[in-house]
Amino acid sequence: MKVNHFEQVRSEAVxxxxxxxxxxxxxxxxxxxxxxxxxxxxxxxxxGYTPRHSHPYEHEVFVLEGQGSVYEGDIEHPLHPGDVVFxxxxxxxQFRNTGLGPFKFLCLIPNSGAVKPAVTPECGEN
Amino acid sequence: MKVNHFEQVRSEAVxxxxxxxxxxxxxxxxxxxxxxxxxxxxxxxxxGYTPRHSHPYEHEVFVLEGQGSVYEGDIEHPLHPGDVVFxxxxxxxQFRNTGLGPFKFLCLIPNSGAVKPAVTPECGEN
Numbered sequence: 001m002k003v004n005h006f007e008q009v010r011s012e013a014v015x016x017x018x019x020x021x022x023x024x025x026x027x028x029x030x031x032x033x034x035x036x037x038x039x040x041x042x043x044x045x046x047x048g049y050t051p052r053h054s055h056p057y058e059h060e061v062f063v064l065e066g067q068g069s070v071y072e073g074d075i076e077h078p079l080h081p082g083d084v085v086f087x088x089x090x091x092x093x094q095f096r097n098t099g100l101g102p103f104k105f106l107c108l109i110p111n112s113g114a115v116k117p118a119v120t121p122e123c124g125e126n
Numbered sequence: 127m128k129v130n131h132f133e134q135v136r137s138e139a140v141x142x143x144x145x146x147x148x149x150x151x152x153x154x155x156x157x158x159x160x161x162x163x164x165x166x167x168x169x170x171x172x173x174g175y176t177p178r179h180s181h182p183y184e185h186e187v188f189v190l191e192g193q194g195s196v197y198e199g200d201i202e203h204p205l206h207p208g209d210v211v212f213x214x215x216x217x218x219x220q221f222r223n224t225g226l227g228p229f230k231f232l233c234l235i236p237n238s239g240a241v242k243p244a245v246t247p248e249c250g251e252n
Contacts, residue, residue, distance in 0.1 A: 001211065001213055001217055001219065002210075003196065003210070003211050004209070004210055005206075005208050007208065027188070028210060028212045033212075034184060034186065035215065035236070036184065037186065039188065039210070058160060058162065060163065062232060070127070077127075077129045082131050083129065083132075084132055084154060086128040086154045086159075086160060087127055088127060091127055093127065108163065108234060110162040110163065
């Protein structure tokens with residue numbers, strides 16, 4: 001068993017093209033022995049966004065703090081704390097901070113999605 | 127894509143032996159087409175607990191609200207909002223509400239863990 005607070009986990013800047021103002025923490029992943037899927041926490045700064053892209057694996061998202069949106073192609077869905085987003089494989093999507101403070105959410109992916117570069121699988125260009 | 131608030135998802139009482147005061151919402155699961163893992167939200171009432179048990183699949187947990195503990199066998203780990211718990215396959219574990227208000231957390235499992243009865247896989251006796 002592993003127990004810690006998310007803020008104890010190192011926060012890394014998401015460097016990939018198409019991302020702006022994104023930090024990621026890998027809370028639980030293959031390095032912990034997680035056999036099937038990984039839990040990451042994202043923090044997007046005011047004005048920031050993740051890349052608009054798609055990939056062959058899903059996202060399961062839970063919004064923790066702040067105000068944002070998820071784009072389903074060109075359709076914008078506003079997001080608030082407690083909102084849940086299921087992004088199906090191959091759907092074009094993008095998360096944006098639409099508020100003044102940080103926009104924080106959990107985003108889980110299957111281990112098959114944790115390709116190199118391992119820290120930023122959803123921030124690569126599609 | 128599916129977007130909603132967790133409170134829009136039906137809350138069901140966890141009926142299995144060994145559980146007390148537990149409600150579960152299946153936020154994302156196989157019924158939504160999730161190919162690999164399921165996101166559930168648990169709410170444990172004051173004085174409530176999940177069964178003390180183990181199973182051959184993991185839990186990935188994020189604490190949302192309230193005060194509680196997770197038992198790793200007989201070792202108690204206090205839990206607060208923002209805490210992250212990785213319960214490895216076959217580890218004996220139990221979640222308890224140690225506060226006065228509801229204790230809420232996300233608990234994700236692989237689809238292999240969503241056995242019948244599908245709504246309460248971690249509340250069966252081991």
